[in-house]
Amino acid sequence: MLDKTYRPAEVEAKHYRRWEESGAFAADVRSSAKPYTIMMPPPNVTGSLHMGHALTFTLQDVLIRHHRMRGLDALWQPGTDHAGIATQMVVERQLEAEGITRHDLGRDDFIRRVWTWKEESGGTITRQLRRLGASPDWGRERFTMDEGLSRAVRKVFVDLHRQGLIYRDKRLVNWDPRLHTAISDLEVEQREVTGSLWYFRYPLEGEEGAFITVATTRPETMLGDTAVAVHPDDERYQHLIGRRCILPIAERPIPIVADAYADPEKGSGAVKITPAHDFNDFEVGRRHGLAMINVLDRDARLNDAVPEAYRGLDRFVARDRVVAEMEARGLLEKIADNPMTVPYGDRSGVVIEPWLTDQWFVDARTLAGPALKAVEEGRTVFVPRHWENTYYEWMRNIQPWCISRQIWWGHQVPAWYGPDGTIFVAETEEEAMAAALAHHKQPVELVRDQDVLDTWFSSALWPFSTLGWPEAVPEVARYYPTDVLVTGFDIIFFWVARMMMMGIHFMGEVPFRAIYIHALVRDERGQKMSKSKGNVIDPLGLIDTYGCDAVRFTLAALAAPGRDIRMSEARVQGYRNFSTKLWNAARFCQMNECAPVPGFAPDAVRETVNRWIIGKVLDTGRRVAEALAAYRFNDAAQICHAFTWGTFCDWYLEFAKPIFGGADADAGAETRATTAWVLDRILTILHPFMPFITEELWEQLSPQRDGRLIETAWPDFAITADPEAEAEMDWVVTLVSEVRSVRSEMNVPPGARIPLLLKGASATTAARLKTYRDLVVTLARLERAEVADADTVVKGAAQVVVGEATVVLPLAGVIDLAQEKARLTREIQKLEGEIAKVDKKLGNEGFMAKAPPEVVEEQRDRRADHAAARDRLAQALSRIAAE
RNA sequence: GGGCGCGUAGCUCAGCGGGAGAGCACUCGCUUCACACGCGAGGGGUCGCAGGUUCAAUCCCUGCCGCGCCCACCA
Numbered sequence: 001m002l003d004k005t006y007r008p009a010e011v012e013a014k015h016y017r018r019w020e021e022s023g024a025f026a027a028d029v030r031s032s033a034k035p036y037t038i039m040m041p042p043p044n045v046t047g048s049l050h051m052g053h054a055l056t057f058t059l060q061d062v063l064i065r066h067h068r069m070r071g072l073d074a075l076w077q078p079g080t081d082h083a084g085i086a087t088q089m090v091v092e093r094q095l096e097a098e099g100i101t102r103h104d105l106g107r108d109d110f111i112r113r114v115w116t117w118k119e120e121s122g123g124t125i126t127r128q129l130r131r132l133g134a135s136p137d138w139g140r141e142r143f144t145m146d147e148g149l150s151r152a153v154r155k156v157f158v159d160l161h162r163q164g165l166i167y168r169d170k171r172l173v174n175w176d177p178r179l180h181t182a183i184s185d186l187e188v189e190q191r192e193v194t195g196s197l198w199y200f201r202y203p204l205e206g207e208e209g210a211f212i213t214v215a216t217t218r219p220e221t222m223l224g225d226t227a228v229a230v231h232p233d234d235e236r237y238q239h240l241i242g243r244r245c246i247l248p249i250a251e252r253p254i255p256i257v258a259d260a261y262a263d264p265e266k267g268s269g270a271v272k273i274t275p276a277h278d279f280n281d282f283e284v285g286r287r288h289g290l291a292m293i294n295v296l297d298r299d300a301r302l303n304d305a306v307p308e309a310y311r312g313l314d315r316f317v318a319r320d321r322v323v324a325e326m327e328a329r330g331l332l333e334k335i336a337d338n339p340m341t342v343p344y345g346d347r348s349g350v351v352i353e354p355w356l357t358d359q360w361f362v363d364a365r366t367l368a369g370p371a372l373k374a375v376e377e378g379r380t381v382f383v384p385r386h387w388e389n390t391y392y393e394w395m396r397n398i399q400p401w402c403i404s405r406q407i408w409w410g411h412q413v414p415a416w417y418g419p420d421g422t423i424f425v426a427e428t429e430e431e432a433m434a435a436a437l438a439h440h441k442q443p444v445e446l447v448r449d450q451d452v453l454d455t456w457f458s459s460a461l462w463p464f465s466t467l468g469w470p471e472a473v474p475e476v477a478r479y480y481p482t483d484v485l486v487t488g489f490d491i492i493f494f495w496v497a498r499m500m501m502m503g504i505h506f507m508g509e510v511p512f513r514a515i516y517i518h519a520l521v522r523d524e525r526g527q528k529m530s531k532s533k534g535n536v537i538d539p540l541g542l543i544d545t546y547g548c549d550a551v552r553f554t555l556a557a558l559a560a561p562g563r564d565i566r567m568s569e570a571r572v573q574g575y576r577n578f579s580t581k582l583w584n585a586a587r588f589c590q591m592n593e594c595a596p597v598p599g600f601a602p603d604a605v606r607e608t609v610n611r612w613i614i615g616k617v618l619d620t621g622r623r624v625a626e627a628l629a630a631y632r633f634n635d636a637a638q639i640c641h642a643f644t645w646g647t648f649c650d651w652y653l654e655f656a657k658p659i660f661g662g663a664d665a666d667a668g669a670e671t672r673a674t675t676a677w678v679l680d681r682i683l684t685i686l687h688p689f690m691p692f693i694t695e696e697l698w699e700q701l702s703p704q705r706d707g708r709l710i711e712t713a714w715p716d717f718a719i720t721a722d723p724e725a726e727a728e729m730d731w732v733v734t735l736v737s738e739v740r741s742v743r744s745e746m747n748v749p750p751g752a753r754i755p756l757l758l759k760g761a762s763a764t765t766a767a768r769l770k771t772y773r774d775l776v777v778t779l780a781r782l783e784r785a786e787v788a789d790a791d792t793v794v795k796g797a798a799q800v801v802v803g804e805a806t807v808v809l810p811l812a813g814v815i816d817l818a819q820e821k822a823r824l825t826r827e828i829q830k831l832e833g834e835i836a837k838v839d840k841k842l843g844n845e846g847f848m849a850k851a852p853p854e855v856v857e858e859q860r861d862r863r864a865d866h867a868a869a870r871d872r873l874a875q876a877l878s879r880i881a882a883e
Numbered sequence: 884g885g886g887c888g889c890g891u892a893g894c895u896c897a898g899c900g901g902g903a904g905a906g907c908a909c910u911c912g913c914u915u916c917a918c919a920c921g922c923g924a925g926g927g928g929u930c931g932c933a934g935g936u937u938c939a940a941u942c943c944c945u946g947c948c949g950c951g952c953c954c955a956c957c958a
Contacts, residue, residue: 002917004917004918005918005920190954190955197958214958215958216958217958218958229958261956261958262958263957263958266957266958267958268958270958271958272958273958274958278956278958279956280956280958281956281958282956283956338957338958339957340957340958341955341957386887386888387887389886389887390886390887390953390954393885393886393887393953393954394953394954397954397955489952489953490953492953493953493954520952557906558895558896560896560897564888564889564951564952566895566896568894568895568907570894570895570906570907570908571895571906571907573907573920574906574907574920576920577918577920577921578920579920580918580920580921581917581918581920581921583917583918584917584918584920584921585917585918586917587917587918588917588918589917590917591917592917634896634897635897638897638905638906641905641906642905649917649918650922653917834902837902838902841901841938841939844938844939845938846937846938846939847901847938847939848938849938850937850938850939851901851938851939852901855901856901858901858902859901859902862902866902
């Protein structure tokens with residue numbers, strides 16, 4: 001017998017272990033079934049499970065479990081990402097606690113240290129994924145730094161280099177002065193600040209007392225100025241074009257050039273040009289052949305290219321110093337507030353410097369072409385569709401991708417330098433050596449490039465590298481392209497776009513047919529969760545309190561397309577209640593000996609109520625499958641919930657009670673079998689959302705059956721809803737509802753008799769009443785109505801039975817006639833209003849001429865229904881008046 | 884500056900050209916033999932504002948107001 005309450009903690013651990021040990025999550029590359037593949041976005045190896053993970057992995061698991069049960073060979077490819085900078089920072093913090101730096105250890109020892117850390121602590125996130133009930137094929141778990149994936153990275157690098165799509169270049173990059181590495185544009189976070197705009201006077205050469213005024217937000221970089229630019233059409237400055245001014249402090253003459261970049265509307269209309277420290281100025285410098293003077297070192301302190309007094313100063317200290325000196329010299333014209341955005345490193349949190357360095361770049365523009373086309377042509381579709389715009393926008397304006405990082409943890413760039421600086425790019429050192437030998441005609445010493453690759457470089461290969469590429473293994477052919485990528489919009493650029501580019505380039509086909517973009521999980525007030533705000537909800541905490549199934553169901557139910565998700569504990573609580581409800585319903589079934597009957601034929605049942613529920617549950621299954629096919633997780637969850645609670649528990653089980661207790665043994669047996677069968681279907685449909693409780697019930701309700709629910713196929717039944725049974729049950733449900741409503745409104749004391757009279761066409765009604773004898777008895781019991789004759793049932797108060805066998809029961813003495821009169825009058829008025837609305841529509845010529853016939857028909861039906869209801873109530877009202 | 888999304892019941896959100904919905908919260912009544920994490924019955928909305936298209940607009944179009952997000956080389 002089932003326990004009185006469901007205990008998630010024990011059940012979850014037990015079933016997860018069994019599933020994993022029995023290989024229930026494993027894909028089967030030799031299977032004849034159609035494959036269904038999802039690539040798990042690899043969480044950072046440093047990560048621990050947060051709400052965003054919980055959402056994305058729940059949705060993926062719902063899809064995987066669902067398709068697995070639909071008989072597909074489901075592969076959910078798991079793994080973790082080496083997360084270059086993040087991981088390096090974690091280990092560096094450890095070292096810091098020991099009072100050493102990575103430089104004390106040296107590169108090799110440091111990397112060994114990171115691997116040790118990974119072995120010891122890198123499993124947190126995958127352990128937590130198990131607690132979430134995720135069912136990926138753990139046997140295929142990969143790590144972006146493992147040998148196979150590293151091999152893929154090297155091959156891709158070498159191939160792209162050979163194709164001219166990876167190159168080395170000296171350019172301005174985003175330099176992180178704290179982490180001492182270049183970062184990509186995407187890793188730069190723009191923050192709104194109110195800065196200042198300083199107006200400086202630069203003295204004109206050879207004209208004592210004359211100046212050109214420039215405005216700048218970065219006084220400290222003026223020491224690297226190599227020109228002042230004005231707009232070619234700016235009348236104020238025409239006479240100065242081609243002349244020179246003296247850069248104060250540095251005391252260098254610099255030219256005044258004409259360039260359209262100078263905006264006459266901004267600042268003074270004259271702008272100082274610092275090509276080595278500003279992306280715009282870099283371009284201007286190129287156009288005019290200006291010198292590039294780098295004035296910063298890797299810590300963003302001023303270097304030896306500046307006057308001695310400034311050397312070694314931090315950039316912000318130098319800023320104050322420059323401003324002070326300019327003021328002292330009478331060259332500071334004014335200072336204005338200036339709202340602006342300042343670039344910060346998303347990892348380090350410090351201001352990023354544009355800095356001139358040698359870096360490796362990917363020609364993203366070339367790779368983006370086919371990736372753009374694939375989406376335009378619909379070979380890959382985004383869900384919801386509007387994210388395609390975001391993708392297009394970025395792809396069409398894509399910039400070269402800086403892929404080298406000056407850190408240690410990551411895939412080291414497979415490039416070697418010869419003594420003369422010649423670069424040999426090769427997959428192995430041996431190949432590089434061979435190439436060097438061919439080039440230099442003699443053995444030479446090679447030095448390997450010290451940089452590592454951007455973490456996203458290796459994750460861009462994830463959809464095929466994890467399958468074993470570049471080896472010609474069957475997995476690559478079978479599981480690529482994958483069916484759907486499930487991820488958040490925040491990494492469309494970082495990851496999705498790059499997978500599209502690499503996948504198409506190397507595999508010749510898109511990596512996924514669909515990309516489902518889910519929203520962010522926010523707190524219940526709509527705020528982004530963050531540690532600093534202290535509004536982080538820990539999914540594991542929720543799982544401890546409410547059970548994993550409740551958390552999963554909540555996330556699925558909240559995952560409406562295109563909207564952020566506000567996580568509230570009340571919601572989780574509500575779905576915990578749902579699991580309790582399911583548990584109790586199952587208990588009820590068990591107490592009434594509803595056990596699955598082998599060979600039960602759902603299309604052979606005779607009782608109306610059973611025919612009805614079978615149609616309903618199959619319909620529910622179909623609708624859930626449809627919703628999931630459209631990635632409408634919220635609809636799918638809602639459909640499950642409404643059926644299980646609102647239809648099965650609230651109605652079917654209530655109708656079943658008198659049958660279980662009734663004299664008709666055949667009906668009882670059929671209803672028991674049906675109940676068990678329907679419950680099985682519910683468990684099946686619900687399993688992807690609530691895997692644990694459903695598995696537990698599956699096992700306990702029929703311990704002797706073979707196989708676990710997770711491996712049970714979800715059979716398609718040809719049966720559809722039985723319209724006759726449906727109509728009849730609708731009738732009964734309406735009947736019962738009306739009775740309840742009257743009872744409640746009239747304040748009928750418990751136990752009091754309610755005279756319930758029925759109006760209906762006599763012949764059909766009588767027939768129905770016979771059919772529903774048992775249901776009527778239930779009703780009578782439930783509502784404590786007294787039914788004098790089983791043929792004489794039940795309808796809202798003050799109703800009249802028409803036909804030959806009319807029985808009229810007295811109303812007086814049980815209900816308040818005045819109140820009932822008022823109620824009826826109110827309802828009649830409401831109906832009249834509705835009727836008038838419809839009449840107006842039907843009387844409208846335009847409507848009659850232009851509305852589709854089925855709409856007109858629908859409106860006529862509506863009118864008829866309303867009118868019939870009104871007449872019924874009116875008759876009841878006149879009866880009361882007569883009493 | 885460019886782009887995207889959102890304003891529907893007290894709250895969180897579905898719906899999206901022809902009858903305003905769900906969950907939670909609220910009110911009332913129930914220790915009914917699965918379940919008080921429950922059962923039953925209710926109250927509550929000019930569907931942001933203003934125009935337009937249409938026989939018909941919460942739904943389509945335009946503008947405005949408010950909120951959120953993304954991108955950008957905004958001296």
